[in-house]
Amino acid sequence: MSMSRARTRKRARMTVVFAGLAMLGVSVALALLAFEDNIVFFYGPTEIVEQGVEPGQNFRLGGLVKEDSVGLANDGVTNLFIVTDNNANVEVAFKGILPDLFREGQGIVALGALNNEGRFIASEVLAKHDENYMPPEAVEAMKRAGTWKHTQEEGN
Amino acid sequence: MVAELGHFALILALFVATLQSVIPLWGAQTGRDWARDLAAPTAVAQFLCVAFSFGALTYVYLISDFSVQNVAENSHSLKPLLYKISGVWGNHEGSLLLWVSILALFGFLVSVFGRDLPPGLKSRTLSVQAMISVGFLLFMLFTSNPFLRLFPVPLEGNDLNPLLQDPGLAIHPPFLYLGYVGCSISFSFAVAALIEGKVDAAWARWVRPWTLLAWTFLTAGIALGSWWAYYELGWGGFWYWDPVENASFMPWLSATALLHSAIVVEKRDTLKSWTILLAIVTFSLSLIGTFLVRSGVLNSVHAFANDPERGVFILLLLVVAIGGSFALYAWRAPDMKGGGMFRPISREGALVLNNLLLSAAAATVFLGTLYPLFLEVAGGDKVSVGPPYFNATFVPLMIPLLIALGIGPFLSWKRGDLFGVIQRMRFVFLITVVVSILAGVAVWGRDAYALVGLAVATWLALATIAEMMKRAGWPKAGLTGTWRRLWKLPRAAWGMSIAHLGVALIVAGATGASMLTLEVVNSTRQGDVIEIADYEITFEGVREVQGPNYAAVQGVYTARKDDKTIWQLFPEKRRYFATGRETTEAAIESNLWSDLYVVISGDGTNGAYVTRVYHKPLVPWLWLGCALLIVGGFMSLSDRRLRVGAPKRSQAKGNMMSPSPTQAAE
Known part of the structure; x- marks a missing residue:
């Protein structure tokens, strides 16, 4: 039971990590796009x-x-x-x-x-x-x- | 004499802070109770020393003692009392003294109100707090002593920059600093927890109110600064994405994330190491903000290189504080055990999303603020990153955040039912659509993005109200039942809802200010009329006015709507005696839906003055929204204080080092 619990925990953590990475990617992309057009x-x-x-x-x-x-x-x-x-x-x-x-x-x-x-x-x-x-x-x-x-x- | 005493008190404070940063920590680590328990008395002593020093500087300002260089450079005997006091922090040295005073004040507050804190955590926290004090006291004493004497003594002072002589700006720095420096407490708590190697619900329960207090002050400080810029600078803008503004906004974003993740630690005992990291990042951003504003690096990288003493010192502080805490984090955080599990669709999941979006927003602001500096240091082009960059990065991150913010509070802990929630929210959605259509008709042909802003604001406001109703038992309890139960809801729930409503109002206000503003600039002679929105504004002429330390040309304008006189407006152009500087005072009238904003300029050659008029819809809501954020913060805080009493009982005298398990249970 503890094994499966640990696995679920790991999976939950992975979801959060992936969401975080995706968000990071989006914000970096936004920043780069914005830099391209908006640097004065x-x-x-x-x-x-x-x-x-x-x-x-x-x-x-x-x-x-x-x-x-x-x-x-x-x-x-x-x-x-x-x-x-x-x-x-x-x-x-x-x-x-x-x-x-x-x-x-x-x-x-x-x-x-x-x-x-x-x-x-x-x-x-x-x-x-x-x-x-x-x-x-x-x-x-x-x-x-x-x-x-x-x-x-x-x-x- | 008073100045020397103030200086002496500052040196004394340095010694006390040094003791406070070493002995209690050593005592807590080695189990020597007498040493550990020195934390509270030294924190009190340090505060008394710094407070005395601050009082001394205030005193020399009040009596206009121009033999003190700082007073001579920043004050004037004719200055009104309020600005003599605010002059104390209206300059580099004085504002640092304010910074250190607030640092000590928070240490003092923790030592007084934290009587029931686990002694180990308390003494470690106060030690870490004192380490920051030591850094800043050294900085002051070596590079920025406010008590330096001047010889020969000048007869009159140079006066405070007239732009800063304004009630809003007089109290802006103390609030901002209470927020900035308040973040030091969550930082100290986080570092103490890392040293101790333990983070639990009790820890979060202690950290949350302090973070909330700092956040509320930071919000107030930023709002005051923004309000000041709105009415004093005469451009009608409220936010310029100026590096100095960003310096305070980055910690705010991060503190907002921290506030929410601390809830998860408290209620669900998970996201611990992330919360610790956020606490460290928040204060690091405060320090970076201080560095940006105080080192002169923003004016010019060259100015920094030419007068490196101050900048290098803060940079060093920055590296030690941030580097040290991150190293400690990397070393100790992996030992922290995760707690309760949750599904992605759950209250925890929503709060994680909140944290991710806020952190991403803080990161893009950080990048945009520092990129020109990096480029210049690297010898590249001289560029600037203006509002378009921030609008293009910040706004797209905020829109999903605001939409999710409407849904999040409906989700239950651990495992939420998104489909059920969406079904429950169908009326909110419907009303949002209707209101958006009405708003769309009202702003037709103006700006499509304005509609997005208004729709999101409506959605958030309605969802927040609906969530409050649901919490009070609607629709099962009926109208009267819901009404009665609404008033019995915990203050924290009220605080949350009020703050979220505030966010909705701010979104609406910012939309109005940035996308729906009308502007007319005309050369006007007596009797000329300017038409804007539904108003007719007549220029009735000018008159001379005398202030305490300035003389002004005051324009007289009459605003009519439907042939009825609604307002008289008196914008001024002031000239200050001491410096000969001129400032523009806008005249603003508001009907709570929109502001009418009039500025006068020009020298009246041939009787012609330049008049600039703005019609700014929804801007009053912006300030109302800020007020709601602050009210929400204090409301929630008043609830916390009651609940913070809970650990009191389980904190028996004996088992000091480890809080009893009952404390961790909610």
Whole structure:
């Protein structure tokens, strides 16, 4: 009797183990599929200008808001500005309310895609909650463009 | 002087914690009762030291003593009292002190409320708890001392980040930490059980209330943070799958699984080693969350490499705690005997499914959160993993979980009758279909996935209510009989049902927030009208307002529906004196079905301000659902306390090392 009991126990355990493995497989598959479509790459202005990015492809753009470049489009709600890495420039349009710490000369990160005219249509603009903080993407953009100065504070 | 006393108390706490982590464990292992019984007094002493230290830091904040660097950097004499207090944990050093205080608090609670715990288990648990304390106290004293003095003494402080000056966020960290750190107790219990080599129903009965307490606080903490993001950040979102959010969500998923598997250990004496593993994983995820948030590694891997002291220290703590406990698990867990058997279709089976899906969800969140870090460390591309990834992995795992969640409580232990249950649930199914069709008409042409979300939420809510009715004797007992028996059901049953209803509401609210939201952004002058959903919103102009430490431009809006004025809304744009920082304060009005959310910005050139208006259906349910989760947690907890008294009787003074067999019987 104890033998058969042990066997049943073993079988019950195997069921659980198999269910677990199946679940693991499903979640790994889901994760891989999702990774394929949803990883968002990061580019700086220089890379966009020199290597080009397909219009419509979502990516993150980092850099500094160029001085004297911020304006409003005629509709009164679309913000236009230029993101620079002090080497190349990208024009950005963002409809909506800019974050509280958005300033000229500040580092920002924007999520969006280029349109056919090469303008970056942002769906989201991030400036961090601290004025001394430089978004790592903005730093990275300037490093890639070779315009990063080490006197600037890194991180927060 | 007070600051120095606080620092001294912290050093004292380190010594006490060191004693607590060594002597009681040694005593329990070698049978020296005097040493074993030192666990409780040392836990109390450690708590008193840490609490004194925390009080000292609070005091220097209250009197605005800017000679303490931490106060000067994070406070301001004009700051309202609440934010002077919350400033204590609104920074790295202070939040660590809060962390250590809560760690000690839980040790204290176990030593006080755990009088009837088997002494061996109790002292080992407190020893393990003290080991964690030692690690974090060392970390604080060597890298993050909050009591450092500053010279010359500045006349005024730098103020707390204005975004953090908010009642919701003031109490968010303590709750979150009570949850995070509360998981340490189940971890300590698990490690103690591994050292002792014994896990039984009594063990689970002790672990469950502590896990439940931690889980309830963690839920409250996450909900408060999400609520804060919703009304303070001005984007109208409640969850961004931001790494910092994920850092608290992973332990929550794992703690939720633990909560459920501990039930199986308690009732059926099986799934023991899995439960132990979950307890270890849950706290490990809490530690990893702390590491992610506190080491600066999320801002930039480079920032971490440039200032490695703190990061490396936490990483080391992480490796020792996680590695050590897993090694212990690998060594001792195989000795644990499995208990009661069950069929795949049974209550146990349903809870196993719950555990598998929650663990898989935690794993995908973990992968998405850490993948960019791994890639960057490996020198690869700089990428980010955003909400689309999480929506694509997390949601498909949640849908079967939510459907099964409706069925699970109907199944009986050991061997369930799925066909019978489905038959019994046919009315639930029918009503779900009807409600879904109605919802489908209401949201027609908006988003097909929204319908799935609403249908699942309806199913879960109805199934939960039906299960409660069945438990109270419906339909045999009749309407009045069922009603009367409903109130006599154990509080744990109520707690479960309330929490599951909360989940249904959260699903509905999240569906509304993410898929049914309407948004209008317009440039508005005085008298302009924005139309959204059934509302007409008139911009009446702006006025200047003065706060205690800020000045604001306040917009005045009138919302009308069917030509009747329903609400006046006053969104603000604030500028804080000390830092010159600006924040956006949204104005939100709710009728419990939907929220109207107005934000103002712009500088008023030519009298034009940018107005952003959201109509957010079902979002109030999201917060209501969170509240139900918390109420359910406490409700269940109040039941547990009564039942925890049960082992009291069998814990006679003599046979300390092994609890009597009657205790293991349910």
